[in-house]
Amino acid sequence: MxxxxxxxxxxxxERTEEGRQKELHKIEKYRELxxxxxxxxxxxxxxxETLQKISELLTSNPEYYTVWNYRRQxxxxxxxxxxxxxSDEAAAAQISTLIKNDLLFTVPLLRSFPKCYWIWNYxxxxxxxxxxxxxxxxxxxxxxxxxxxxxxxxxxxxxxxHGWGYRRFVVETLRELKSEEQDGKQMTQTEFxxxxxxxxxxxxxxxxxxxxxKLIQRLLTxxxxxDEERRKMLDDELDLIHRALCDPYxxxxxxxxxxxxxxxxPSVADQTxxxxxxxxxxxxxxxxxIDEIQEMLDGAEDCKYIYQALxxxxxxxxxxxxxxxxxxxKSKVLDWLAELKTLDPLRLQxxxxxxxxxxx
Amino acid sequence: MSLVSGPGRAVxxxxxxxxxxxxxxVEYIKNLDSRRDELEYWLTEHLRLNGxxxxxxxxxxxxxxxxxxxxxxxxxxxxxxxEDGGFGAAPGHDAHMLYTVSAVQILVTLDAIDELEKRGxxxxxxxxxxxxxxxxxxxxxxxxxxxxxxxxxxxxxxFNALSLLGLLDTVDVPKAIAxxxxxxxxxxxxxxxxxxxxxxGQIFTCVGALAIAGRLDLVNRDRLGGWLSERQxxxxxxxxxxxxxxxxxxxxxxxxxxxxxDRLHWIxxxxxxxxxxxxxxxxxGGIGDRPGSMVDVFxxxxxxxxLSLLKFDGVQEVDPVYCLPKxxxxxxxxx
Numbered sequence: 007m008x009x010x011x012x013x014x015x016x017x018x019x020e021r022t023e024e025g026r027q028k029e030l031h032k033i034e035k036y037r038e039l040x041x042x043x044x045x046x047x048x049x050x051x052x053x054x055e056t057l058q059k060i061s062e063l064l065t066s067n068p069e070y071y072t073v074w075n076y077r078r079q080x081x082x083x084x085x086x087x088x089x090x091x092x093s094d095e096a097a098a099a100q101i102s103t104l105i106k107n108d109l110l111f112t113v114p115l116l117r118s119f120p121k122c123y124w125i126w127n128y129x130x131x132x133x134x135x136x137x138x139x140x141x142x143x144x145x146x147x148x149x150x151x152x153x154x155x156x157x158x159x160x161x162x163x164x165x166x167x168h169g170w171g172y173r174r175f176v177v178e179t180l181r182e183l184k185s186e187e188q189d190g191k192q193m194t195q196t197e198f199x200x201x202x203x204x205x206x207x208x209x210x211x212x213x214x215x216x217x218x219x220k221l222i223q224r225l226l227t228x229x230x231x232x233d234e235e236r237r238k239m240l241d242d243e244l245d246l247i248h249r250a251l252c253d254p255y256x257x258x259x260x261x262x263x264x265x266x267x268x269x270x271x272p273s274v275a276d277q278t279x280x281x282x283x284x285x286x287x288x289x290x291x292x293x294x295x296i297d298e299i300q301e302m303l304d305g306a307e308d309c310k311y312i313y314q315a316l317x318x319x320x321x322x323x324x325x326x327x328x329x330x331x332x333x334x335x336k337s338k339v340l341d342w343l344a345e346l347k348t349l350d351p352l353r354l355q356x357x358x359x360x361x362x363x364x365x366x
Numbered sequence: 367m368s369l370v371s372g373p374g375r376a377v378x379x380x381x382x383x384x385x386x387x388x389x390x391x392v393e394y395i396k397n398l399d400s401r402r403d404e405l406e407y408w409l410t411e412h413l414r415l416n417g418x419x420x421x422x423x424x425x426x427x428x429x430x431x432x433x434x435x436x437x438x439x440x441x442x443x444x445x446x447x448x449e450d451g452g453f454g455a456a457p458g459h460d461a462h463m464l465y466t467v468s469a470v471q472i473l474v475t476l477d478a479i480d481e482l483e484k485r486g487x488x489x490x491x492x493x494x495x496x497x498x499x500x501x502x503x504x505x506x507x508x509x510x511x512x513x514x515x516x517x518x519x520x521x522x523x524x525f526n527a528l529s530l531l532g533l534l535d536t537v538d539v540p541k542a543i544a545x546x547x548x549x550x551x552x553x554x555x556x557x558x559x560x561x562x563x564x565x566x567g568q569i570f571t572c573v574g575a576l577a578i579a580g581r582l583d584l585v586n587r588d589r590l591g592g593w594l595s596e597r598q599x600x601x602x603x604x605x606x607x608x609x610x611x612x613x614x615x616x617x618x619x620x621x622x623x624x625x626x627x628d629r630l631h632w633i634x635x636x637x638x639x640x641x642x643x644x645x646x647x648x649x650x651g652g653i654g655d656r657p658g659s660m661v662d663v664f665x666x667x668x669x670x671x672x673l674s675l676l677k678f679d680g681v682q683e684v685d686p687v688y689c690l691p692k693x694x695x696x697x698x699x700x701x
Binding site for chain 2: 014026032036044070130170171174210213219257274278351355
């Protein structure tokens, strides 16, 4: 969309006359190519030659969305031609080859421009065409290979927003295509392992933690987990995050922690992994959580996230109890808040608002 | 009248002062159309109409509403309209939600919506029918174009343009709002689609759509405000997700979202303004994503809009919901 992280040109990079002439020549070439593609499409010339020109144009400019649309038009007419020539099997084989080649065409582009929406969109379209036009096993194969590709992309940039969204989408489609229940469960388990692996590689990967949140819930639903099993999962997750938080300065971890704390919040518990805890259980968990977090303070007294979590957990306990802030727990919250006001000057007004809401 | 949207050929060095180089930025934007001898101009044709919106709005916010020739700008916008009523990025480019929204915003800014009636195809109703045709009747979501990509950006864009045209009732608003709610996460933020992680850009689009529909009551303000305020990093800049680098354009996505939920004071505005100013090229004009980065009109616009949210001296007031000058939305939305 725009320039991200590209260093500003220095004065020396000012164009020479020779450089200018070269650039003008490039512009002329580019515009000729653009015009020739437009002319061919206007004349409905959906030929291999047109496709070749389109490939050239997209290689020099993968953001040119209209040309991706032209490519779809050409492919559609090639699919139709294939479908009307020969047996069903021959048609499917031909269409498979067309889709395969086109998927291959986009790979180097995706590698050079991993954040270009239009390339991802185009691949989605191709794969949807596979779903629409090919027998299920053939379509499945394409989607399965796509999962491998997106895995590779995410190993190159583990926070790529498009990559994660795309992965979810590919997995959803594979579920549809597989349809049998057992396979669906298997997929959730495999994805859960994947998220685990990504978190293992980099604990700060908020994208992977988010995916983990979603997958755990799915896993529990698919396995029709009992309340007991859900509680076991919750305990394991708390254990995991406590161990991860040996580095308490990592914001991603605290957001995952905050997600888990929602389990004890009566107003959102139904969206969490253990929705049916009793109030007494919630309070019990919260008390243990407060103790656990307080221990983290040792040697990390300057870590603002700890104070924030302590306040959040205490407030949640008040909410579960239905009690107003008072007594010892209130004075503790005020102490933690005093730390926050010093440690987190950027958000001072947030803490002052909070202080006011406590009625001090 | 069309502006190049890609990186600028900026030659300046790191700014030393903390003033907004208004004149330099105005000149930078005005000159974007005269760069046809640069390959970048042609390689960014697919952003042209967005670029005009970014440039024009930035000029308005800088108090120079007449810096671009009005008539030429209107002519260019109308030349991008397609048979189906939607707009492409440039003449001959396919219609898409993103450019249609920019077209409406530009025409509103120039008080030229009636030109759609006089010279466009089928008046504003035709534009609205293109947009309404992109709503998925089952889920309430919006697609970008006939090829079907779904993204909360498009839903917001549809609400933005249709409400400016006074035709929001041509789509299923309650269904769209239910879809936005499905995009909400436990951290109070919103993602690109249901199930996707929270992202400041998508939060802006979801909160903006809720604001236009008068449904900000659905937002968990304290929780979302907390998440958004955590976007500010030590150098004063804002990032879009946890553990990412700051970027001047997030001054807008994060700042406007905070403003819509009355929590803009939860970040340090002085430090944010200083970060934005350090991203300027105060010699050649324009603003980049980070100090020392190449400038472009996208970042120039959103950085200036960010300064406007902070009530920076000399910058006109921006509407945090529409990203248009407040004087203009006040006039249009009260009609």
